[in-house]
Amino acid sequence: MDRIPILKMGDVLLVTIQVDMHDRLALTLQDDLTAMIVAHHARGVLIDISSLEMVDSFIGRMLTSIAGMSRLLDAETVVVGMQPSVAITLVELGLKIEGIRTALDVEKGMAALNDAVDHAGPDSDGDRNASN
Amino acid sequence: MDRIPILKMGDVLLVTIQVDMHDRLALTLQDDLTAMIVAHHARGVLIDISSLEMVDSFIGRMLTSIAGMSRLLDAETVVVGMQPSVAITLVELGLKIEGIRTALDVEKGMAALNDAVDHAGPDSDGDRNASN
Numbered sequence: 001m002d003r004i005p006i007l008k009m010g011d012v013l014l015v016t017i018q019v020d021m022h023d024r025l026a027l028t029l030q031d032d033l034t035a036m037i038v039a040h041h042a043r044g045v046l047i048d049i050s051s052l053e054m055v056d057s058f059i060g061r062m063l064t065s066i067a068g069m070s071r072l073l074d075a076e077t078v079v080v081g082m083q084p085s086v087a088i089t090l091v092e093l094g095l096k097i098e099g100i101r102t103a104l105d106v107e108k109g110m111a112a113l114n115d116a117v118d119h120a121g122p123d124s125d126g127d128r129n130a131s132n
Numbered sequence: 133m134d135r136i137p138i139l140k141m142g143d144v145l146l147v148t149i150q151v152d153m154h155d156r157l158a159l160t161l162q163d164d165l166t167a168m169i170v171a172h173h174a175r176g177v178l179i180d181i182s183s184l185e186m187v188d189s190f191i192g193r194m195l196t197s198i199a200g201m202s203r204l205l206d207a208e209t210v211v212v213g214m215q216p217s218v219a220i221t222l223v224e225l226g227l228k229i230e231g232i233r234t235a236l237d238v239e240k241g242m243a244a245l246n247d248a249v250d251h252a253g254p255d256s257d258g259d260r261n262a263s264n
Contacts (some may be wrong), residue, residue, distance in 0.1 A: 003183065005150065005183045005213070007237070009238055010239070011250075014139075014146075014238075016139065016150070018136065018148070018151060019150060031222070048137060048139060050139075051135065051136070105142055
């Protein structure tokens with residue numbers, strides 16, 4: 001397993017994390033994902049973690065970095081499919097996944113992304129109040 | 133890795149195969165997939181194999197069975213993302229993946245599915261000529 005496949009669906013990229021992440025795999029994912037955001041002008045990234053039974057601080061940091069990089073490239077990140085036990089563990093351990101939206105499943109995540117992209121729309125550079 | 137996640141997107145189910153398949157995992161996937169087709173009235177199944185560098189007869193049979201089962205449950209199967217080397221090997225070894233459409237990527241696969249579903253539409257039981 002050298003790399004995690006990234007699927008393009010419209011202007012959203014979908015990543016399903018199924019395997020244990022290790023350093024190199026995480027780095028490759030970051031490289032591939034940022035390259036694809038730029039190449040395809042993606043506006044959103046959906047990361048499905050439904051098959052993860054555990055999210056430790058390494059995965060947490062990886063998700064946070066991906067979201068940070070994507071945001072710099074003007075793409076929103078939504079993490080979908082978190083198992084209830086993962087949510088419990090994250091809170092109990094006090095692990096923070098900062099700057100990341102979550103949604104229950106891919107469809108809701110896609111809706112959240114479309115929402116975010118719509119609102120950020122043409123006037124996204126701080127003059128959003130003007131149009132409201 | 134106990135099971136491969138199945139993502140629901142509208143009336144299409146998306147499966148990304150990233151790990152080495154073994155007997156039990158393949159059986160679990162068949163069970164989960166057929167259950168989800170029935171539960172969500174799915175009309176199509178997309179199987180992404182872009183991270184597979186090799187498709188042997190075991191995977192070939194698994195894909196064929198999944199397509200057969202899905203068809204019985206009134207869902208079309210499209211395999212997407214096959215690597216060129218996999219296509220070469222399949223032909224050179226004479227392995228047949230029967231009854232399965234292929235498409236280059238998820239978007240094209242989704243289009244092929246919509247196409248198939250549209251054509252099968254409301255009058256799918258053999259009287260299609262009547263409407264043409």
